Amino acid sequence: MAEVQNNPILKYFRASKLPHIWCPGCGHGILMGALVRAIDKVGLDQDRTVIVSGIGCSSRAPGYLNFDTLHTTHGRALAFATGIKLARPELKVIVLGGDGDIAAIGGNHLIHACRRNIDLLLICFNNSIYGMTSGQYSPMTPTGRLATTAPYGNIDRPFDLCQLAAAAGATYVGRATSYHVTLLIELIAKGLKHKGFAFIDALSQCPTYYGRRNKLGPSVKMMEWFKEVCIPVGAAKKMTPEQLRDKIVIGEMVNTPDVPEYTEEYEKVKARAKEMSAG
Amino acid sequence: MVKTGKGILMQGNEACAEGAIACGMRFFAGYPITPSTEIAELCALRLPQEGGVFIQMEDELSSMAAVVGASLAGAKAMTATSGPGFSLKQENIGFACMAEVPCVVVNVQRVGPSTGMPTSPAQGDVMQVRWGTHGDHPMIALCPWSVQETYNIVIRCFNIAETLRTPVILLMDEIVGHLREKVVLPDPSTLTIVSRRKPQKSSLPYLPYKPVYGDVPAIADYGDGFRFHVTGLSHDYTGFPTNDANVAAEEIKRLHRKVQAARNEITFVHKYRLEDAEIAVFAYGGVARSAMEAVMRAREQGIRAGLFRPITIWPFPEEEVRQSLGALKAVVVAELNLGQMRLEVERCLGKGIEVIGLNRVGGQIITPDDILETLRGVK
Numbered sequence: 001m002a003e004v005q006n007n008p009i010l011k012y013f014r015a016s017k018l019p020h021i022w023c024p025g026c027g028h029g030i031l032m033g034a035l036v037r038a039i040d041k042v043g044l045d046q047d048r049t050v051i052v053s054g055i056g057c058s059s060r061a062p063g064y065l066n067f068d069t070l071h072t073t074h075g076r077a078l079a080f081a082t083g084i085k086l087a088r089p090e091l092k093v094i095v096l097g098g099d100g101d102i103a104a105i106g107g108n109h110l111i112h113a114c115r116r117n118i119d120l121l122l123i124c125f126n127n128s129i130y131g132m133t134s135g136q137y138s139p140m141t142p143t144g145r146l147a148t149t150a151p152y153g154n155i156d157r158p159f160d161l162c163q164l165a166a167a168a169g170a171t172y173v174g175r176a177t178s179y180h181v182t183l184l185i186e187l188i189a190k191g192l193k194h195k196g197f198a199f200i201d202a203l204s205q206c207p208t209y210y211g212r213r214n215k216l217g218p219s220v221k222m223m224e225w226f227k228e229v230c231i232p233v234g235a236a237k238k239m240t241p242e243q244l245r246d247k248i249v250i251g252e253m254v255n256t257p258d259v260p261e262y263t264e265e266y267e268k269v270k271a272r273a274k275e276m277s278a279g
Numbered sequence: 280m281v282k283t284g285k286g287i288l289m290q291g292n293e294a295c296a297e298g299a300i301a302c303g304m305r306f307f308a309g310y311p312i313t314p315s316t317e318i319a320e321l322c323a324l325r326l327p328q329e330g331g332v333f334i335q336m337e338d339e340l341s342s343m344a345a346v347v348g349a350s351l352a353g354a355k356a357m358t359a360t361s362g363p364g365f366s367l368k369q370e371n372i373g374f375a376c377m378a379e380v381p382c383v384v385v386n387v388q389r390v391g392p393s394t395g396m397p398t399s400p401a402q403g404d405v406m407q408v409r410w411g412t413h414g415d416h417p418m419i420a421l422c423p424w425s426v427q428e429t430y431n432i433v434i435r436c437f438n439i440a441e442t443l444r445t446p447v448i449l450l451m452d453e454i455v456g457h458l459r460e461k462v463v464l465p466d467p468s469t470l471t472i473v474s475r476r477k478p479q480k481s482s483l484p485y486l487p488y489k490p491v492y493g494d495v496p497a498i499a500d501y502g503d504g505f506r507f508h509v510t511g512l513s514h515d516y517t518g519f520p521t522n523d524a525n526v527a528a529e530e531i532k533r534l535h536r537k538v539q540a541a542r543n544e545i546t547f548v549h550k551y552r553l554e555d556a557e558i559a560v561f562a563y564g565g566v567a568r569s570a571m572e573a574v575m576r577a578r579e580q581g582i583r584a585g586l587f588r589p590i591t592i593w594p595f596p597e598e599e600v601r602q603s604l605g606a607l608k609a610v611v612v613a614e615l616n617l618g619q620m621r622l623e624v625e626r627c628l629g630k631g632i633e634v635i636g637l638n639r640v641g642g643q644i645i646t647p648d649d650i651l652e653t654l655r656g657v658k
C-alpha cells in the first residue's frame with residue numbers, strides 16, 4: 001500500500017474519479033498510464049498543462065487526469081486546443097481522441113493542425129473501432145473485419161494515420177501499441193519535448209466490441225498479436241513491400257525539429273503588424 | 280487605430296470588428312463567407328496590432344471550437360459567419376451554452392436556405408439563432424440597424440457574454456453589414472467594458488460550476504492553477520459528468536434562469552412615436568430603416584403610426600411588445616423572411632390585435648413605400 005501511495009505518477013490522477021469506466025482488458029488505461037509516465041519523465045508543470053479530448057471511450061481519459069482538462073465535442077478536440085494554444089502559447093496542450101474522433105469526424109482538423117505545425121501533442125487511441133457507440137467500423141477498421149455496421153464484413157479500406165500526418169506536415173510522428181509501452185512512453189516524452197505538432201498513433205485494443213466480434217480476443221491475445229505483427233521502423237526499412245504486408249510499423253517516423261512553429265510565427269506577425277502600424 | 284470623436288465613414292462589418300476590438304476582443308477564428316468576410320479580414324489586420332490573435336481555421340466547426348478554447352484560456356473571443364457557416368457552428372455554440380463559455384458569434388444574414396443568394400439580404404435566420412443548436416438552451420441575440428449601432432451593440436454583446444458566461448449572437452444582415460455610413464466612435468476610455476469574474480483561490484475544493492453570482496458560476500481560466508474539468512456532458516458543480524436526473528435538470532433550468540434573471544439588463548428596444556399610435560410597424564435590423572422612413576411619412580399623411588424595433592430579439596421582448604403594442608389596432612411585422620418573427624408577435628399579442636405580415640424573400644429589400652402602402656391599407 002505504501003508503495004502505491006508513494007508512486008510518483010499518482011499525483012497526475014484525480015484519485016476520486018478512479019476507478020475508470022473502461023471495460024476490463026481495454027487498452028485505453030495502458031495508454032493513459034503511458035501518458036502520465038511520459039509527463040512525469042518530461043516534468044511538465046501540472047498547472048500549465050491542458051489536456052483536451054473529443055468524444056469516445058478514449059476521450060474520457062482527461063476526466064481522470066489532474067490538470068486543466070476539456071472534454072469537447074466529437075472530432076473537434078484539436079480545434080478547441082488550437083484556440084487554447086494560440087490564446088495562451090505558454091501552456092502545454094495535449095490532445096487525446098479515438099480513431100473515430102481523430103481520423104473520421106475530426107480528420108480535417110488533423111490535417112490542418114499538422115500543416116500549421118502548431119505546438120500540440122496529439123495521441124490517437126487507435127482501437128480500430130467505435131468503442132463508445134458499441135462497435136461500428138471506423139476508418140481504421142481493416143477491410144474484411146466485422147462491425148455492427150459491417151455485418152457482412154467491412155469493405156472500407158483503412159489508411160496509415162502516421163503517413164497521413166507526415167504528409168500533412170506533422171514534425172514529430174511515431175507509433176507504438178498498448179503492448180509496446182516502453183516505446184510508447186519514449187515517443188510521447190519526445191513528442192512532449194518537441195516544439196511543433198507531434199502525432200502519436202497509439203494502437204489499443206477494444207476486446208468488448210472489436211475483439212469479441214472478430215474472435216481476436218481476449219485482451220491479452222490482442223496484445224500478443226501486436227507483438228507478432230509489429231516491426232520496428234528501422235527493420236521495416238530493409239523489408240520489401242511484400243514482406244511488410246499485414247505488418248504494422250512502429251517507432252519514430254518523423255522528427256524534424258527545425259520547422260517554424262505556428263504560435264512562434266504568429267508572434268512575428270504581431271511584431272510586424274505593430275511595426276507597420278507605427279511606421 | 281481608428282479615429283475616435285470625429286465623424287468617419289465606416290462599413291457595418293468594419294464597425295463590428297472595431298467595436299469588438301475596442302472592448303477587448305483579442306481572439307478571432309473564422310472562415311470566409313459572404314457577406315461577413317470583411318469582419319475576418321479586418322480582424323486579420325487589426326488584431327495583431329493590438330497583441331491579439333487572428334486565425335483562419337479550416338471550417339466553421341473548428342472556428343467555433345477555437346473560439347471556445349481561446350475563451351476558456353481567458354481571451355475575449357469572437358467568430359463571424361453567414362447562414363451556411365452559422366449552421367455548421369451550431370453544435371459548438373451549444374457546447375458554449377452548456378459549458379458556460381463566454382463568446383460572441385456574428386451572423387451576417389444572407390438569403391437561404393442552403394447557399395441561397397450570397398450577396399443579398401435576408402432575415403431568415405432569426406429562428407435558427409434561437410433554436411439552431413439542439414436541446415433546451417437559452418439564447419441571447421442582438422440585432423443592430425445601423426453602422427453606429429453595430430459598433431455599440433457588439434460591445435454590449437461582449438459585456439453580456441462575459442457577465443452571464445454564455446454565447447451571445449450578434450445578428451446582422453447584409454444590409455447593415457455592407458452599409459457604409461457616418462459614425463462617431465467614442466473615446467475608448469468612455470466605454471463601459473465588463474469582463475468575466477474570476478474565482479478566488481481558497482482552501483476549499485474548487486467548484487467551477489457552482490453558481491456564485493446569482494445563477495452564474497465563477498469559472499477559472501485555464502492555466503490559472505485550478506485544475507478543473509469542462510465538459511459538454513450534463514455535469515454537477517464539480518464540472519464532472521452526472522447521470523443524476525435531478526442534477527441534470529437543475530443545470531438546464533439554471534442556464535435558463537440566469538438569462539431570464541438578467542432580462543432587464545439585456546433587453547433593448549427602440550420605440551418611436553408609439554405613445555399615441557394606432558398602428559405600429561414591428562421591424563428589426565436593416566428593414567427597420569425602411570420602417571422608420573415609412574412611419575415618418577405616414578405621420579405626415581395623418582396616419583397615427585409608430586415603430587417598435589427590438590434590438591434584443593432573443594430572449595424575445597415579450598413584456599415590451601405587450602406593453603407597447605397591446606392596445607393598438609394593428610401591427611405590421613415587416614421582415615425579410617416568410618413570417619418568422621410574426622409568430623412571436625402574434626403569440627404575445629393574442630387574438631384581439633390584427634398582426635399583418637409584410638414579408639419578402641429572394642433578395643429584394645422591403646422599401647419604405649412597401650411599408651407605407653401596408654400602413655395605408657389598414658382599415
Ligand SMILES: Cc1ncc(C[n+]2csc(CCOP(=O)(O)OP(=O)(O)O)c2C)c(N)n1
Pocket residue numbers: 055056057058059073074097098099100101102125127129130131132133138206
Ligand atoms: C457529432 C457526433 N456524432 C456522433 C456521436 C456519437 N459518437 C460518440 S463516440 C463515437 C465514436 C467513438 O469512437 P472512437 O473515436 O474511435 O473512440 P473509442 O470509443 O473507440 O475510444 C461516436 C460515433 C457524437 N457524440 N457526436
Ligand code: SF4
Pocket residue numbers: 021022023025026027028057058127131132205206207208209
Ligand atoms: S468499449 Fe472498447 S474501447 Fe470502450 S471501454 Fe470497452 S474495451 Fe475500451
